[in-house]
Amino acid sequence: MFPKQIFKAYDIRGLVAGELNNDLAYKIGRAYGVFLRGRGLFDSQKWVVVGYDMRPSSVGYSEAVRSALRDEGFNVVDVGLVTTPLFNFACAHYSDHVGGIMVTASHNPAEYNGFKMTLSDGTPVGKGNGMEEIRDLAEKAEFESVNAKGDLKNMNVLEDYIAKIFSLVKPEEIKPLKIVLDAGNGMGKVSFVEMLKRLPVQVEYMYLEPDGTFPNHEANPLKVETLKDLQAKVKEIDADFGFALDGDADRIGLVDEKGEVVDASFVGALVGLEVLHSNPGAHMLYDLRSSKIVRDVWEAQGAKTGMCPVGHALIKKLMKEQKVKFGSELSLHLYYEDMYGVESTDLSLLYFLRLVSQTGKKMSELTAPLNKYFHSGEINFHTDKKAEILAKLREKYSDGKVVELDGFYTEYPTWWFNVRVSNTEPVLRLNLEANTKEEMDEKLTEVKKIIVG
Numbered sequence: 001m002f003p004k005q006i007f008k009a010y011d012i013r014g015l016v017a018g019e020l021n022n023d024l025a026y027k028i029g030r031a032y033g034v035f036l037r038g039r040g041l042f043d044s045q046k047w048v049v050v051g052y053d054m055r056p057s058s059v060g061y062s063e064a065v066r067s068a069l070r071d072e073g074f075n076v077v078d079v080g081l082v083t084t085p086l087f088n089f090a091c092a093h094y095s096d097h098v099g100g101i102m103v104t105a106s107h108n109p110a111e112y113n114g115f116k117m118t119l120s121d122g123t124p125v126g127k128g129n130g131m132e133e134i135r136d137l138a139e140k141a142e143f144e145s146v147n148a149k150g151d152l153k154n155m156n157v158l159e160d161y162i163a164k165i166f167s168l169v170k171p172e173e174i175k176p177l178k179i180v181l182d183a184g185n186g187m188g189k190v191s192f193v194e195m196l197k198r199l200p201v202q203v204e205y206m207y208l209e210p211d212g213t214f215p216n217h218e219a220n221p222l223k224v225e226t227l228k229d230l231q232a233k234v235k236e237i238d239a240d241f242g243f244a245l246d247g248d249a250d251r252i253g254l255v256d257e258k259g260e261v262v263d264a265s266f267v268g269a270l271v272g273l274e275v276l277h278s279n280p281g282a283h284m285l286y287d288l289r290s291s292k293i294v295r296d297v298w299e300a301q302g303a304k305t306g307m308c309p310v311g312h313a314l315i316k317k318l319m320k321e322q323k324v325k326f327g328s329e330l331s332l333h334l335y336y337e338d339m340y341g342v343e344s345t346d347l348s349l350l351y352f353l354r355l356v357s358q359t360g361k362k363m364s365e366l367t368a369p370l371n372k373y374f375h376s377g378e379i380n381f382h383t384d385k386k387a388e389i390l391a392k393l394r395e396k397y398s399d400g401k402v403v404e405l406d407g408f409y410t411e412y413p414t415w416w417f418n419v420r421v422s423n424t425e426p427v428l429r430l431n432l433e434a435n436t437k438e439e440m441d442e443k444l445t446e447v448k449k450i451i452v453g
Helices: 022-038 058-071 084-093 131-140 158-166 189-196 224-237 264-278 292-300 312-322 345-359 363-370 386-397 437-452
Strands: 012-015 047-052 075-081 097-103 112-119 152-154 177-182 201-206 241-245 252-255 283-287 304-308 326-328 334-336 379-382 401-403 408-412 415-421 427-434
Touching: 022 047, 022 058, 022 097, 022 112, 022 131, 047 058, 047 084, 058 075, 058 097, 058 112, 075 084, 084 097, 084 112, 084 158, 084 189, 158 189, 158 345, 177 224, 177 345, 189 201, 189 345, 201 224, 224 241, 224 252, 241 345, 252 264, 252 345, 264 283, 264 292, 264 326, 264 334, 264 345, 264 363, 283 292, 283 312, 292 304, 304 312, 312 326, 312 334, 334 345, 345 363, 379 437, 386 408, 386 415, 386 427, 386 437, 415 437, 427 437
Parallel strands: 047 075, 047 097, 075 152, 177 201, 177 241, 283 304, 283 326
Antiparallel strands: 012 112, 097 112, 241 252, 326 334, 379 427, 401 408, 408 415, 415 427
């Protein structure tokens, strides 16, 4: 059986045992090549990027992908073991690169792997933008012979990447600080060590060695329980703050000097303020699950703000269409126009280092004014009545300020909520926020009653 279920809204992701194998990786590589040809992107003088993460199966899958692309006639540039931000940079920064495939399952546990596909402008292949076509091509596997096999070369893009991010945040803007970086045995070692040794920063590294079995904890900073070791280490060595990465190092978690986890909305809000310092009046997006404080603080500093749907493929597309400078997603993805509209966790860390350096404030002092509203966090509901529930919510709450951007969002003067169908799991996801804890609890009970029936 062809595993259609692994072709997700944003990428391809499945179980190494039972869903993925080298043969399927080859078919996906060929399908991606056919897709590029269909977009008029085949050129014998240009290259397709292939990179991979540290999971045990990634080496074999990446070899299969490289072979497939070359059999499709494409020249392949192998960037080796890389973070996803470094891979995306390799696709977008060089004019002779037309796109690429990264073998990774991001923050998923060790039993998973997958493929992220992107175009040269940083736009990811996703639902409605090639994913269905690639799925169908891989399933049919009816690939034609080509006249000439593509070439293969190796390339290290790290120096160009570091030069790019240091053009946005100057090393001289950073003062001597002490931080802890938890790489989660993911790909962070590839870029962060080289970048940080060029700064006046004392770094305590945790779980730095890439290990796709994730022996210490799941590399997913969105799960607060994965940050416990980082919290303890920050307090133990009296660090200025702690910084955590997911498996492919495209998402971040932040811990203040007291060892407290910084709310995901606050992370985006603070980085957005740093972007605004260099880009007054910039257009910036926040995903519709985020706290209102993001909008409040950005607009107070002169930003033009807007909501965006959930999911990196959708956000990146919107950023290009609307010429957006910065985008913040509650999943701890942060997107920069200056980095071709994609994530750069290295740049995010530089912004936090600059923020603490230039303000002279502790991280807890920077986040304290943001702690204004009461947010429920994301609550999941397993149900087979998604459409029916959304219809009931629309009927009851249509007198609010309704936004039909991703599921159902409605806002009242003192509270708001969003219910949306997950793109990755068979659930409805609820986020709700109010001006007081009492109202949050009251409205949460009210909305939950409609959802569970």
